[in-house]
Amino acid sequence: MSDTVLLSYEKSVQGRGSEIIPALDVPAYHLPEKFVRRAAPALPQLAEIDVDRHYTELAHRAYGVNCGFYPLGSCTMKYNPAVNEAAAALPGFTGAHPLAPTHAVQGCRAVMDELARDLCDIAGMDAFTLQPAAGAHGELMGMLCVKAYHESRGDEKRVKMLVPDSAHGTNPASAAMAGFTVVNVPSRTDGCVDLDALSTLLGDDIAGMMMTNPNTLGLFEKDILKISRMVHASGGLMYYDGANLNAILGVARPGDMGFDVTHLNLHKTFSTPHGGGGPGSGPVGVKALLVPFLPKVASLGQESKLQMKAFNGNFAVMVRALTYLKALGGNNLRSVAEHAVLNANYLMKRLKAVGYTPAKDVPCMHEFVLSLEALKEEYGVSALDIAKSLIDHGMHPPTMYFPMIVHEALMFEPTETETRETLDHAAEVMATLLLEAHQNPEAMHSAPHNAVIGRPDEVKAARNPILRWKPEQ
Amino acid sequence: MSQYVPHTPAETQAMLAELGLVGIGELFADVPNSVKLTAPVPLPNGLSTLETMQAMEELANQNIRYHLTLRGAGSYDHFIPPLVKQITGKEEFVTAYTPYQAELSQGILQSIFEYQTMICELTGMDVSNAGVYDGATAAAESAVMCRERKRTVTLVSACAHPDTLAVMRTYCYGTGDELRMIPEKDGHTDLAALRAMLGDDVASVYIQQPNFYGILEDVSALFATAKAGGAKCILGANPMTLSVLPSGSEVGADIVCGDVQPFGLPMAFGGPSAGYMAATTAMQRKLPGRIVGQTTDAQGRRAFVLTLQAREQHIRREKASSNICSNQAHCALTASVYATYLGQKGIEAVANSCMAKAHAFAGMLTAIPGITLRHTGEFFHEFVTNLPIAPEKVEAALEAEGILSGLPVDGGMLWCVTEKAGKAQLLGVAELVKEACAK
Numbered sequence: 001m002s003d004t005v006l007l008s009y010e011k012s013v014q015g016r017g018s019e020i021i022p023a024l025d026v027p028a029y030h031l032p033e034k035f036v037r038r039a040a041p042a043l044p045q046l047a048e049i050d051v052d053r054h055y056t057e058l059a060h061r062a063y064g065v066n067c068g069f070y071p072l073g074s075c076t077m078k079y080n081p082a083v084n085e086a087a088a089a090l091p092g093f094t095g096a097h098p099l100a101p102t103h104a105v106q107g108c109r110a111v112m113d114e115l116a117r118d119l120c121d122i123a124g125m126d127a128f129t130l131q132p133a134a135g136a137h138g139e140l141m142g143m144l145c146v147k148a149y150h151e152s153r154g155d156e157k158r159v160k161m162l163v164p165d166s167a168h169g170t171n172p173a174s175a176a177m178a179g180f181t182v183v184n185v186p187s188r189t190d191g192c193v194d195l196d197a198l199s200t201l202l203g204d205d206i207a208g209m210m211m212t213n214p215n216t217l218g219l220f221e222k223d224i225l226k227i228s229r230m231v232h233a234s235g236g237l238m239y240y241d242g243a244n245l246n247a248i249l250g251v252a253r254p255g256d257m258g259f260d261v262t263h264l265n266l267h268k269t270f271s272t273p274h275g276g277g278g279p280g281s282g283p284v285g286v287k288a289l290l291v292p293f294l295p296k297v298a299s300l301g302q303e304s305k306l307q308m309k310a311f312n313g314n315f316a317v318m319v320r321a322l323t324y325l326k327a328l329g330g331n332n333l334r335s336v337a338e339h340a341v342l343n344a345n346y347l348m349k350r351l352k353a354v355g356y357t358p359a360k361d362v363p364c365m366h367e368f369v370l371s372l373e374a375l376k377e378e379y380g381v382s383a384l385d386i387a388k389s390l391i392d393h394g395m396h397p398p399t400m401y402f403p404m405i406v407h408e409a410l411m412f413e414p415t416e417t418e419t420r421e422t423l424d425h426a427a428e429v430m431a432t433l434l435l436e437a438h439q440n441p442e443a444m445h446s447a448p449h450n451a452v453i454g455r456p457d458e459v460k461a462a463r464n465p466i467l468r469w470k471p472e473q
Numbered sequence: 474m475s476q477y478v479p480h481t482p483a484e485t486q487a488m489l490a491e492l493g494l495v496g497i498g499e500l501f502a503d504v505p506n507s508v509k510l511t512a513p514v515p516l517p518n519g520l521s522t523l524e525t526m527q528a529m530e531e532l533a534n535q536n537i538r539y540h541l542t543l544r545g546a547g548s549y550d551h552f553i554p555p556l557v558k559q560i561t562g563k564e565e566f567v568t569a570y571t572p573y574q575a576e577l578s579q580g581i582l583q584s585i586f587e588y589q590t591m592i593c594e595l596t597g598m599d600v601s602n603a604g605v606y607d608g609a610t611a612a613a614e615s616a617v618m619c620r621e622r623k624r625t626v627t628l629v630s631a632c633a634h635p636d637t638l639a640v641m642r643t644y645c646y647g648t649g650d651e652l653r654m655i656p657e658k659d660g661h662t663d664l665a666a667l668r669a670m671l672g673d674d675v676a677s678v679y680i681q682q683p684n685f686y687g688i689l690e691d692v693s694a695l696f697a698t699a700k701a702g703g704a705k706c707i708l709g710a711n712p713m714t715l716s717v718l719p720s721g722s723e724v725g726a727d728i729v730c731g732d733v734q735p736f737g738l739p740m741a742f743g744g745p746s747a748g749y750m751a752a753t754t755a756m757q758r759k760l761p762g763r764i765v766g767q768t769t770d771a772q773g774r775r776a777f778v779l780t781l782q783a784r785e786q787h788i789r790r791e792k793a794s795s796n797i798c799s800n801q802a803h804c805a806l807t808a809s810v811y812a813t814y815l816g817q818k819g820i821e822a823v824a825n826s827c828m829a830k831a832h833a834f835a836g837m838l839t840a841i842p843g844i845t846l847r848h849t850g851e852f853f854h855e856f857v858t859n860l861p862i863a864p865e866k867v868e869a870a871l872e873a874e875g876i877l878s879g880l881p882v883d884g885g886m887l888w889c890v891t892e893k894a895g896k897a898q899l900l901g902v903a904e905l906v907k908e909a910c911a912k
Contacts, residue, residue, distance in 0.1 A: 004775050005580075008587050008813045017816040020554050021826055025896040026833035028825060035689050035851055037719050041594035043817040048556060051814045055560040061580030064568030072570055079477065080568050083522050088741075092533030098548050098743030099880055100537070101868065107535030108742045121514050133606035133745065136786070136796045144647055173786035173796035178647040182791040220503040251501055252508045271477070275803030276581040277571040277603070277763060279745030306643050310547055310609040310636035310732070311743025323529055328477060329519025339478045339485070341500045346488050363492075363502070391576050402787075419479045420488060446771065451576035456776035461768035465757065465780060467600045468590040 003452065005057045009469045012044040018051075042471070061452050062276070063396055069422050071347075073367045073399035073411025074168065074216060076246050076268035083327060084272060084320035093319055098311035108315060115322045116283070122333070123242070123262055124255020125285030129294040131313040135243060136170040138263025138282030139210075141308050143178035145261055145286060146208050146237050148293040148305060158235070162201060162209035164193050166217060166403045171210045171241060180207055187405055191217040191360045193227060202230060208237035213257065214247045214365035216403040216411075218344065228258025237261065237290075245269045246415070247341060247366035250334030260287045270321035281317040339416035340366040343423060347414050350427035355434050359406040367413035369406050376408050381437040381444050383408040388455065389436070391448040393429045476522075539877040541898055543834075545855050545889025546685070546880045547608070547634050548743055549713070549735045551823065552893050556814055557737045561807045571763070571798070575778045582777035585765040585802065588809040595712055595812075596729040597720030598751035603763035603800035608732025609637040611748030612679060612709050613644035614795060615728045616652075618752070618759040619677035619705040626651045626674045628699075630662040632684035633709060641679070660688045660848030660857070662695060671702025677727075681709040682718065686887065687855025688848050689718070696725040712736055712749065712808070714853050716821045717828065721751065728752045737811030738804055747801035747808065758784060761795030826892035827854035830899065834890045837903035843910055847885050855889045857882060861910050870909035876902060 046054070064070075070077035087093075096108050116128040132138035143161070150158045161180035163171045165187055172182040183201055188194045192215065209231045214220045221227065228238045240254035240262035246269045254262045266272050267280035274280065286294060295307050328336070341364075348358055348368040359369040372383045387397035387410065399411040414423060437444055446454060480488070489497060501509070520528060542550035561567075565580065572578030572585075585603045592601035605611050616627040629641060631654045638654075645652045655670060655678070656663045662680055671678075678699035683689050696706040708726040710718075713735040721729035734746035752760060758781060766780030786793040812820060831854040838844050843861030860867060864881035871878040879888035890899070 005583060007583070007590070009590060012816075017818050018554075018814060019822075020815060020819060021552065021823055021892045022895075024826060024829050026829050026899075029829045029832040031689075031717070031828075031851055034691070034693070035718055037715070037717060038723055039597070039720070040817060040821075041597075041716055041720070043591060043594060043716075043815075043820060044813050045816045045818070046813065048814070051810070052556060052560065054813070055563065055566075055584075055810060058580035058584050059563040059565040061578075061583070062565040062569050062572075063574075063577040064565045066564040066568045070570070072573075075570055077570060081477065083525055085562075085567070086526060087529035087533075090530060090533040092530075092536045092538060094739035094741050095538055095542075095550075096536050096742040097539075097542060097544050097550070097740050097877060099544060099546055100877060101872075104537035104539075104872070104877075105742060107532045110532050110535060118516055121516060133610070133801070134797075134799045136798050137606060137610075140647065140796060144643065147647070169785075169787040169790050169793070170796050170798060172791035173789070173793040176791040176793075177644075177796050179649050220501075222503055222505060225505065225507060248501075248504065250510065250514050252504050252510060256508050256510075273567045273803075274570045275801075276566055276569040276578075276584075276806065277802030278606075278799030279747075279801045279804055280799055281745075305646065307636065307639040308610075308643060309640060309744070310607050310634070313743070314745035315742040316739075316745055319529070323525060324477075325516060326520050326528055327522065327525040330514050330516030331518045332478070333514050333516065335478050338497045338500060339480055342480075342485065342488055342492075342497065345492050345500065349492060363500070365503075387574075388576065391574065396570075396577060397574055416478050420484055448576050452579050453576055453774050453776045454770040454772060456575050456770050456778045457768045458778055458780070461766040461778050461780040462783070465600075465764075466767040467586075467757070467764060467780075468593045469586070 007469050008044040008046060008054055011046055011050060011054065014045060016045045016047050018048050068394055069418065069426055070396040071398050071412045071414050072396060073413040074243055076413060076415055078271055078415040079417035080271055080273040081324060084323045087323040088316045088319045111319055111322055115318050118325050119264060119283055119285060123264060123285045124253030125262060126288045127291045127294060128283050128285040130283045130318055131295050131308050132263065132282040132284055133309050133314050134278060134280040135263055135265045135282045136174055137308055138284045139170055139174035140177050141284045141306060142239050142261045142263055143174050143180065144306050145290045145293045147178055149237065149290055150207055157205050158207035160205050161207055164211060166215050166405050167210060167212060168216065168241060168243060175210065191219050192221050195223060195226065199230060202234040204235060206234055206236040208239055210239040210241060212241040212244050214244050217360055217369055218364040218367040219360060220365055224257045243268060244366065247337055249337040251337045261290055266317050266321040271324040272317050272320040279314045279317055281314040336416050343414040343416060343418055344368055347412060347423045347427060351430055354427060354431035356430065359409065367411060370410045371406050372408035372410060375437060379437050379441045381441045383410050385444040385447060386410065386433055389433050389444055389447040390429065392450045395426060395429060540875045541894060542877045543888050543890060544877050544880050546887055547636065548740045549889065549891060550740060550893060551735050551891050553737050553739060554814060557807060557810050560810050566803060566806055572779065575776060579777060582765050584806050584809060586767060586777050588805045589765060591809050591812050592749050592751050595715040596751040597722030598729055599754040600757040601749065601751040602760045603765055604805040605748040605750060605762050605797060606801060607744065607746050607748045609640035611730035611750050612637050613641045614761045615707045615730045615750060616641055616677055616679065618728060618756060620650060621676060624674060624676035626653060627677050627679060628653050628655050628670055628675055629679040630655050630681060630684065631657040632662050632686060633679065633681040634685050637709065660686045661850060662690055664695060664698060667695060668698050671704060675702060675704045677705040677707050679707040679709060683711065683714060683853045683855060686848055686857050687852040689851040689853060692724040700725060713824055717824045727756060733804060733808035736808035738807055745801060745804050747804035759794060762797045763800040823892050827890060830894050831856065831890040833896065834899045837899060838906060841907045841910060854891065855887060857885050857887050859885045867906055867909050870905055871902065874905060
């Protein structure tokens with residue numbers, strides 16, 4: 001593979017291009033001069049074969065779940081079934097106009113109704129809106145629901161949102177966008193929420209608390225019922241960040257743990273592909289007390305207070321998730337969680353056996369975190385060095401430096417769709433890297449050595465931003 | 474056992490044994506019994522792949538499939554070339570995560586860099602982010618970018634898409650900022666009203682071009698007025714129009730945003746698509762979401778990375794410019810593939826075709842007694858007509874022939890014509906409308 005692929009703009013040749021539409025069969029229309037663009041946009045001019053090959057080259061320089069192991073913690077990179085894609089591409093769905101008359105889109109409505117019902121059963125909630133486009137978008141919607149709820153009761157002094165220090169970065173960011181002041185809740189040394197600290201923070205200014213369970217260390221918050229009782233007793237609501245739902249699918253439900261509102265990630269738990277950074281879908285489920293604040297489906301300029309997105313949300317992603325649930329079935333839901341947790345514990349045990357140190361040396365749920373602090377101190381090899389070395393072995397690195405409460409963290413989430421052989425191989429590769437770290441630590445600082453590029457200069461990228469191609473470059 | 478869990482029962486048992494466990498339920502020892510489900514979740518049992526596909530086909534077949542769509546209003550039925558579907562179906566693009574690991578993700582990162590270049594070229598702006606959820610959220614995030622300590626109010630044209638207004642209002646509800654509507658006058662944003670509304674507290678003015686009624690606004694005049702009042706100028710634009718209509722920079726915009734759906738994405742009941750956001754260099758560090766930049770590796774090779782991350786939630790947490798993580802990368806990719814394939818001339822040809830056919834069709838319709846254009850002014854490929862009968866009657870008459878009519882609005886109809894409609898088809902539609910009106 002060559003070192004660089006020229007940009008499509010650099011491959012452009014004046015006069016090339018493809019004719020995809022027929023010549024005009026009606027008179028051309030000419031706008032008055034003030035509505036006519038002066039300088040034409042310089043879009044690429046390429047032959048069809050060159051467009052095809054350009055993107056084939058780019059695809060070869062990308063890595064998806066279909067390419068190999070992708071244990072990116074907190075991201076649930078499970079296999080994306082082909083049947084999901086086929087269902088989403090059905091012309092009856094792709095050709096549906098979002099503002100078509102209701103009787104003409106009964107199939108779309110049925111998909112949304114069935115998926116929402118399934119999600120209610122899975123999460124233990126009373127209603128779901130499918131409108132949010134992603135997990136963070138769902139968080140914002142959930143936070144706005146909490147705000148609207150307190151306001152509807154005239155309880156306007158509740159301006160603070162509790163967020164554990166191990167939370168995903170989106171939690172505090174979403175709470176802030178909803179106008180809340182974020183209050184951090186510290187974790188105990190065992191990695192779970194510190195109940196004593198929590199009790200001192202509770203009061204009549206608390207709007208609620210955001211939690212992930214299992215948390216970002218891959219640990220189930222055993223005190224969850226106590227926590228939700230405490231927050232409810234102070235008048236706050238409980239928000240469940242569904243990023244880690246895969247661990248408890250069919251085993252336990254946020255609605256039964258005392259959560260009032262939750263978002264789920266269809267692109268994590270429900271097998272829809274991540275697309276290189278979206279589209280995802282972040283449906284929000286609520287208990288009855290919040291139902292009045294959910295957006296209504298598919299009516300233009302609707303009257304509800306909260307509308308997160310134009311039209312109905314990421315419908316094609318919903319089709320994929322429903323397809324997955326139909327194939328999986330209620331009878332197999334629990335098996336997903338069981339094998340996700342089995343794979344994580346198995347891999348953690350194998351990695352521990354070859355000399356790695358889990359951040360918390362207790363059984364985990366669907367993911368676990370290693371701390372490479374000792375390796376860094378003794379040999380100078382960091383979590384980053386190990387992660388980058390994995391690339392040379394054809395594996396996508398785990399999540400790095402998260403959660404922030406663990407130093408030199410590597411967070412592994414194998415998911416249930418990986419075989420034992422894949423986990424064994426990953427453990428062997430990790431063992432090789434540990435040996436290399438001991439014997440030749442210097443070489444690891446410049447890994448990867450076999451990728452299409454070495455480590456990019458990120459400081460230069462941020463200091464002198466080049467954010468687009470220009471002809472004179 | 475579903476095909477999505479590959480373990481054989483023997484493997485499951487062997488792996489449990491390695492962990493010193495017997496039953497798989499022991500893995501959930503930390504989950505209190507009081508919250509454990511005692512019965513399976515009541516979903517139907519799993520289906521084979523064949524049955525799954527049949528079940529989904531059955532659902533898809535419950536929708537009416539039109540052979541001609543004359544409805545737009547934010548979701549447009551353009552021709553999607555087979556090459557676009559083939560390229561965007563490549564699994565490496567479909568199944569990758571956000572390109573955190575640059576060394577493994579140069580293909581994704583380069584495609585985003587090319588997307589950003591395309592958006593800059595179309596809008597005439599300096600910088601673009603990697604995309605946001607959709608056009609409506611792009612407008613809401615653009616308004617956030619313009620707020621300063623004393624200037625917090627956003628003025629939005631009442632002629633903007635109702636869903637865009639609703640989403641902007643929702644985002645304002647979160648931050649506690651105020652949204653004020655600039656009234657409509659004959660299908661245009663009322664310039665005199667805008668002038669009267671400007672003041673020390675106004676941060677920005679949002680104008681949609683073409684507006685919801687399809688009418689072309691005099692954006693230059695509106696923005697000159699807004700600027701004189703100290704407000705930033707946000708242009709919401711359908712990218713399909715941008716090769717023909719004046720670019721954002723030509724009308725004095727600080728930010729240009731919109732939805733890339735017309736560029737190769739199916740309507741799909743409204744999503745997914747991607748929102749684009751482009752701005753002046755002065756505002757680049759206020760952009761939300763992912764941005765890809767060019768740099769080099771140690772050997773001096775060109776490399777692409779996610780950059781300017783100091784704005785983002787995973788670094789700044791509650792102080793981030795937005796909570797957004799995803800950039801709808803696959804939709805942005807689709808738009809970029811579409812524009813790369815069609816090229817400069819191809820995009821212009823599609824835009825001109827839409828415009829020509831819409832004007833021809835408007836001529837056919839207004840030749841029918843009782844049908845007139847509702848607004849005076851130029852339009853691109855959407856326009857509103859008054860009708861002598863209830864719009865629902867026209868809708869039903871066309872539906873009987875497999876045609877989705879324009880959208881009923883206030884007793885009239887908002888029509889949209891794209892390059893997919895042939896002249897003969899449009900004449901046929903006009904005939905059907907004429908018959909319906911004569912009944």
